[in-house]
Amino acid sequence: MKTSKPVLVAVGLIALGLVGFALYLQHVKGQMPCPLCVIQRYMFILLALVCFIFAALPRGATKAGASLGALAALGGAGVAGWHVWVKAHPSVSCGIDPLETALNRYPTAELLPFVFKADGLCSAEYPNILGLSNPQWSLIWFLTFALVMIWAALRRSR
Template sequence: MKSSKSLYLLVALVSIALLGFAMYLQIVEEMQPCPLCVIQRYMFVLIAAFSLLAYFLPPSARRAGAGLGLLAAIGGAGTAGWHLWVKAHPGVSCGVDPLETSLNQILPAKLFPQMFSADGFCSAPWPPVFGLQIPTWALIWFVILGLVLARLAFKRR
């Protein structure tokens, strides 16, 4: 039981580290996030928040936190998959459109514009990171975190 509890903390820390890497890419490498990038950031925040919540909940309530984190991971994976599709089809846009405008108007974007303000284009040809595009890495991590959370949510007692 103790190892399961530490998995919640590990999932939260990985999600926070990925958000930190996103900030590094934005500030140091000057890669501006697009609306789909920002949505993926929100999903990593939700995964971290639900995992931390589950970590501090009593054992009987942890499955709910894992289930909510799993839903966020599925949403993030879907967004990352869509982002990869947009990058593969440059004619499709998600730049300055209603999605960007609405994302930049919600409270987290106003409170933390550095993290949640969308200023880039989804089809921007950024250089790969360790040989893969950034949305590919996000998809990989959403799948990994989702599998861990699924194991925690659906394991037998």
């Protein structure tokens, strides 16, 4: 592989696929997204956009794109980590609070409410997927993406 462009495209596609899976869980399985879930969706989409934009730019820009992608992934990991903590402490909730109200007023939430409207509670219990909760899976994916992006930013072009 001469550049990191295929890595950027792959990460972008997987990130969008994860948002698609979240929409499946929401609309088919009835798992309503909480404010932290919606922020994680924004972070996956931001990561995908960064990856696609920098993959389309000249070869020298891919390292910068991978660096920005790593920052987006680490930001998403922070949100997912907080969500995992909230789920582990049921007395804490981000339910109907200013965060939800603010998120639901964003133009994206008004234009695409089926993707970006927060209707659920962060402490809601849904069935685990392969033994892990949705926020735990998000955290794993964000950390994996961060490691891949850091590797792509630091590797030498051949």
